Amino acid sequence: MSSSLGSPVGPPELQADRAALTLWPGRRHEPPDVVDVLLEGRRTVSLRSAGAQRLPHGGVRFSWPPALAARLTGRAGVVVRDPVSKQVLASADVGFHDADADADDGDSRLDLRDDRGRWLSVNKWGRLAPSFDGLELAVRQALQDRLLDRLGIVQEELERFGLQPFVCYGTLLGGVRDGDLIPHDDDADLAYLSRHQDPAAVVRESYELSRALRRGGFDVTRHSGGHLQLTFDDGADGLDHYIDVFTAFVVGGCTYLCFQVGSDDLELGTLGEVLIRGRSYPAPADAERLLAATYGPGWKTPDPSFTFTTPHAVRSRLRTWIGEFNMARDYWQDFYSSQEVTRVPMAESDFARWVADRLPEEAAVLDVGSGTARDARFFARIGRRVTALDYSTTAIDRGRDLAQREGWAADFRVVNLGDLHQLGEVAADLDSGIGWHLYARFFVHAIDDEARANLWTLAAAVARRGGECWLEFRTAEDAEAEHVFGEHFRRYLPLGQVVAEVEERGLRVVDSAEGRGMAVYKDEDPWVARLRLAAP
Numbered sequence: 001m002s003s004s005l006g007s008p009v010g011p012p013e014l015q016a017d018r019a020a021l022t023l024w025p026g027r028r029h030e031p032p033d034v035v036d037v038l039l040e041g042r043r044t045v046s047l048r049s050a051g052a053q054r055l056p057h058g059g060v061r062f063s064w065p066p067a068l069a070a071r072l073t074g075r076a077g078v079v080v081r082d083p084v085s086k087q088v089l090a091s092a093d094v095g096f097h098d099a100d101a102d103a104d105d106g107d108s109r110l111d112l113r114d115d116r117g118r119w120l121s122v123n124k125w126g127r128l129a130p131s132f133d134g135l136e137l138a139v140r141q142a143l144q145d146r147l148l149d150r151l152g153i154v155q156e157e158l159e160r161f162g163l164q165p166f167v168c169y170g171t172l173l174g175g176v177r178d179g180d181l182i183p184h185d186d187d188a189d190l191a192y193l194s195r196h197q198d199p200a201a202v203v204r205e206s207y208e209l210s211r212a213l214r215r216g217g218f219d220v221t222r223h224s225g226g227h228l229q230l231t232f233d234d235g236a237d238g239l240d241h242y243i244d245v246f247t248a249f250v251v252g253g254c255t256y257l258c259f260q261v262g263s264d265d266l267e268l269g270t271l272g273e274v275l276i277r278g279r280s281y282p283a284p285a286d287a288e289r290l291l292a293a294t295y296g297p298g299w300k301t302p303d304p305s306f307t308f309t310t311p312h313a314v315r316s317r318l319r320t321w322i323g324e325f326n327m328a329r330d331y332w333q334d335f336y337s338s339q340e341v342t343r344v345p346m347a348e349s350d351f352a353r354w355v356a357d358r359l360p361e362e363a364a365v366l367d368v369g370s371g372t373a374r375d376a377r378f379f380a381r382i383g384r385r386v387t388a389l390d391y392s393t394t395a396i397d398r399g400r401d402l403a404q405r406e407g408w409a410a411d412f413r414v415v416n417l418g419d420l421h422q423l424g425e426v427a428a429d430l431d432s433g434i435g436w437h438l439y440a441r442f443f444v445h446a447i448d449d450e451a452r453a454n455l456w457t458l459a460a461a462v463a464r465r466g467g468e469c470w471l472e473f474r475t476a477e478d479a480e481a482e483h484v485f486g487e488h489f490r491r492y493l494p495l496g497q498v499v500a501e502v503e504e505r506g507l508r509v510v511d512s513a514e515g516r517g518m519a520v521y522k523d524e525d526p527w528v529a530r531l532r533l534a535a536p
Contacts, residue, residue, distance in 0.1 A: 013025075013089070013090035013091075013092075014078060014080055014090040014091070014092050015092070015094070016078055016092075016094045016096070017094075017096060017097060018064070018069055018072045018073075018096050018097065019063065019064065019069065020061050020062060020063045020064060021037065021047075021061070021062045021064065021078070021080070022055065022059050022060065022061045022062075023035070023059070023060045023061075023062070023080055023089065023090055024057070024058055024059050024060075024090070025058065025060065025089065030049065031049050031052075031060055031080075031089065032049065032082045032083070032084070032089075033048065033049055033050065033303075034046050034047070034048055034049065034083050034303055034304065034305045035047055035049065035062070035080050035081065035082065035083070035089065036080070036081045036082070036083045036304060037062075037078065037079070037080055038077075038078070038079040038080075038081065039076045039077070039078060039110060039112065040076050040077055040109065040110055040112075040119075041077065041079075042112075042119040042121070042133070042134055043121060043133055043134075043183075043184065043304070044068065044112065044119070044120075044121045044122065045064070045065060045068055045121060045122040045305075046083060046122075046184075046303070046304035046305035047062040047305060048305045049062075051063075065122050065126050066126075067122060067126060067127050067128045067334070068122050068128060071112055071120075071128065072096040072110065073096055073097075073108075073110065074095075074096060074107075074108040074109050074110045074111070075093060075094065075095045075096070075107060075108065075109055075110065076093070076094055076096065076109065076110035077091070077092075077093050077094075078091060078092055078093070078094045079091045083302055083303070083304055084301060084302055096110065112128070114130060114337075116130075118130035118134050118135060119134035119135070120134060121133070121134055121184065123184075123186065124306060124307050124308060125307070125330060126307070127330055127334060128334075129186060130186060131183070131184050131185060131186045132144060132181060132182075132183050132184070132185060132186065133183040133184055143240065143241060144181055144277070146232075146234075146240065146241065147181075147187075147188050147241045147243070148181075148188070148276065148277065148279055150188075150232055150241075150243060151167075151171075151188045151190065151243060151281070152279070152281075154190060154218075154230060154243050154245065155190065155281070155282070157212075157213060157216055157218075158190065158192055158209070158245070161209055161212050162195075163192040163193075163195075163209070164192060164193065164271060164282070165190045165191065165192045165245075165282060166190070166191055166192070166268070166271055166281075166282045166283050166284055167188070167189060167190060167191075167274060167276075167281045167282065167283050168189050168190065168191040168246060168248075168257065168284075168290065168294075169189035169191075169244070169246070169260075169294065170182050170185045170187075170189055171185075171188045171189045171190075171276070171281075172189070172274065172283055172284075172287060172290065172291065173291055173294075173295065173299065174276065175274035175275065175276040175281065175283065176274055176283075176287050176288065176291060177299075177300060177302070179275050179276065179277070179278075180276060180277055181276065181277070182302075184304045186241070187241060187242050187243060187244060188241075188243045188244070189243070189244045189246065190243060190244070190245050190246070191245070191246040191247065191248050191257060191268075192245070192246075192247065192248065193248045193249065193250075193268045193269055194206075194247055194248065194249040196249065197249065197250055197251055199249070199251065199321035199322065202225075202226065202247060202249045202321070202322075203225035203226065203321075203322060203323075205247075206225055206226055206228070206247050207225075207421060209228070209245075210222060210228055213228070213230065218230050219231045219232070221393070221414065222325060222416065222419055222422070223324075223325055223326050224258060224259065224318075224322050224323050224324050224325055224326070225247075225321075225322040225323045226246060226247030226249075226258035226259075226318070226322040227244065227245070227246055227247070227258050227259060227322075228244070228245040229242050229243070229244050229245070230242060230243045230244075230245065231393075246258045246259070247322070248261075248268050251317075251321075255267065255268055256314070256317070256318060257290075257294075258318060258322055259308075259310065259318060259324075260294055260308055260310050260314070261290070261293050261294055261314065262311065262313065262314035262317065262318070263293045265289070265293075266286075266289055266290060266293055267284075267285075267286060267289075268284050268290070270284070270285040270286075271283065271284060271285060272284070272285040272287070274287065323418065323419075323450075324418070325391075325416045325418035325419050326418075327418065327447070327448045327451065327489070328446070328488065328489040329391060329392065331488050331489065332391075332392040332394075332395065333392050333393070333394050336371075336372070336392050336394040336395040336398055337394045340485070341372060341398075343484075343485070344371070344372045344374065345374065345521075346372075346374060346377075347374065347378075348374055348375050348377070348378030349374065349375055349441055349472075349519070350518060350519060350520075351375075351441050351470075351472040351518070351519065351530065352374075352375040352378050352379065352439075352441070353378075354530070355439060355470045356378070356379065356382060356384075358532070359384075359437060360435060362434075362435050363384065363435045363436075363437045363467070364384060364385035364386065364387070364434045364435060364436050364437065365379045365384050365385070365386045365387070365436075365437055365439050366387050366389070366426075366430070366436050366437065366438045366439065366462065367379070367386060367387070367388045367389065367439050367440075368389050368417075368438060368439065368440040368443060368455065368458070369389070369390055369440055369441075369442070369443030369446065369447075370388035370389060370390045370395065370396075370399060370412075371390060371395055371442075372395065372398065372399075373388055373395070373398065373399035373402055373403070373410075373412075375439070375441060376388040376399060376410050377399075377402065377403070377406070377408065377410075379439075380403070380408040380409060380410045381408050385434060386409075386410040386411070387410065387411040387412075387413065387430075387436075388410050388411070388412050388413070389413050389414075389415040389426065390412075390414065390415070391414060391415060391416040391417065391418075392414075393414050396412045396413070396414050399412045400412045413426070417447060417451035417452075417454045417455055417458075418448075418450055418451050418454070419454075420454050420457065423454055423457060423458050426458065427458060427461040427462075430462075430465070432465065435465075435466060435467055436462055436465065436467045437462065437467045437468050437469070437470065438458065438459050438462045438467065438468075438469040438470065439469075439470050440455070440469075440470070440471050440472075440473075441471075441472045441473075442472060442473060442474070442519075443455075443471075443473065444471055444473035444491075444493070444498065445473045445474040445475075445490050445491055445492060445493065446489065446490060446491075447491065448489075448491060449491070452491070452501070453501075456501060456502055456504075456505040456507070457505070459502070459505070459507060459533060460505045460506055460507060460535075463506075463507055463533065463534055463535040464535055466535070468510065468532060468533060468534045469507065469531075469532070469533040469534070470530075470531075470532055470533075471498075471529075471530065471531040471532075471533070472518070472519065472528055472529070472530050472531075473493075473498070473528060473529060474490060474492055474526055474527065474528055475492060475493060475494060475495050475514060475527055475528065475529045476492045476493060476494045477527040478492060478526045478527040478528070479492040481524075481526060481527070482524070483524060483526075484521055484522055484523070484524045495512070495514050495529040495531075498529070498531065499512070499531070502531070502533055506535070506536060507533040507534070507535070507536075508533065508534050508535065508536050509531060509532070509533060510532040510533060510534050511530070511531070511532035512529065512530065512531050512532070513529065513530045514527070514528070514529040514530075515527065515528075516528075518530065
């Protein structure tokens with residue numbers, strides 16, 4: 001059943017296709033501010049009425065978020081309900097197909113489960129991800145118990161480091177409002193008030209904390225100078241859950257909490273407690289003031305459609321002081337966990353073969369932005385020592401699994417080029433007795449200015465040790481072309497600008513080429529440049 005501009009004659013009171021859901025509220029002249037949409041009995045997305053299109057005859061048309069629209073296929077039971085009262089507003093069995101198609105996709109049922117059987121829903125970042133309410137009851141309760149157990153462990157670790165942690169964000173919201181975790185959440189959140197007020201000292205403290213946590217055996221990912229994420233696996237299927245650790249600090253009388261809050265009227269140094277499932281956790285004494293600063297005055301009313309909108313002044317200051325290391329990370333995480341990644345050839349690139357013909361016999365390869373690991377695989381299988389770096393944990397996990405299945409060796413590391421500290425660790429860990437060469441294909445154009453500057457720092461470190469740097473990237477001439485993998489963040493730069501930047505870092509251009517015919521894929525023949533760099 002597809003969407004229509006006309007009013008339905010009797011039930012059903014909703015219609016849907018892959019583009020949108022249309023609801024006729026009937027006697028309800030207006031739907032609630034937010035509606036929950038359940039697909040196949042699972043809450044999958046919550047939609048705001050304020051952004052919906054009003055149609056003739058009282059219809060209200062909600063567009064699906066793009067991430068969900070891309071996965072809608074087959075038949076599904078659709079239920080629309082009020083998220084507060086849980087009252088069902090409308091329901092129907094829907095066949096999802098293109099709006100201009102004549103038939104649906106048969107009798108197959110919509111399946112939004114991941115490879116671990118978890119139902120996916122649209123999270124506060126607009127992405128499809130598992131959440132607590134997408135799990136079977138017994139599985140959900142066991143997971144939440146593990147999460148709360150580890151939340152207590154992480155709390156103790158921070159206290160051992162000399163900090164006073166407290167729950168924040170969704171964990172605080174669920175605890176204060178319901179005494180429980182929020183059903184549509186997927187993690188737990190801790191914060192601490194820094195002992196410093198100078199932003200540089202605040203960041204330094206965070207790095208000292210992350211090193212202490214790693215020494216304690218925790219798997220730590222850094223998202224900014226004030227945001228750490230600790231991931232935990234269940235020993236069998238990989239990622240089980242994660243806990244975020246945020247930094248709060250005071251500058252000029254204003255209290256900031258990475259990544260969202262900046263308020264002159266907020267005090268986080270005095271702690272009380274909040275009960276979550278009967279367990280006591282530290283919380284700000286004035287928890288309601290923090291929740292209002294985080295979620296707005298309506299925080300007491302459940303709103304699964306909520307998305308963070310950081311005030312510009314707060315975002316600007318935090319980005320300047322604390323940094324952001326997540327540019328396009330969600331895109332690449334989703335890409336490497338989707339079927340789209342199977343469109344990337346397994347065979348090595350033409351550039352990898354070109355480089356292999358010119359590398360010294362004893363050279364090792366530092367593959368920066370390794371992606372699907374197709375070129376890391378090639379270099380390893382021809383006998384090169386390889387270290388592959390990427391900031392997508394999904395990409396690194398895929399690379400490790402591929403190497404294990406096929407029996408070749410490479411060192412895979414999650415490294416974010418936005419974080420200069422991580423790059424320093426990479427450079428320090430490179431065995432000085434091995435001739436490392438830096439390799440980066442289709443990477444320069446995929447990163448922002450800050451990460452690119454850090455790449456030149458790493459390249460210069462490799463060159464100073466006698467290695468060379470090999471780059472292939474799209475240039476400004478490719479900006480207006482059509483791209484097989486669609487449009488996402490790309491920074492198209494003239495070759496001359498890149499050459500000027502590397503020469504400013506003391507690198508010498510040994511060889512360069514520019515044009516088409518060097519990176520052909522199917523019907524796409526991009527305009528690319530190749531650079532071979534060395535020390536002066």
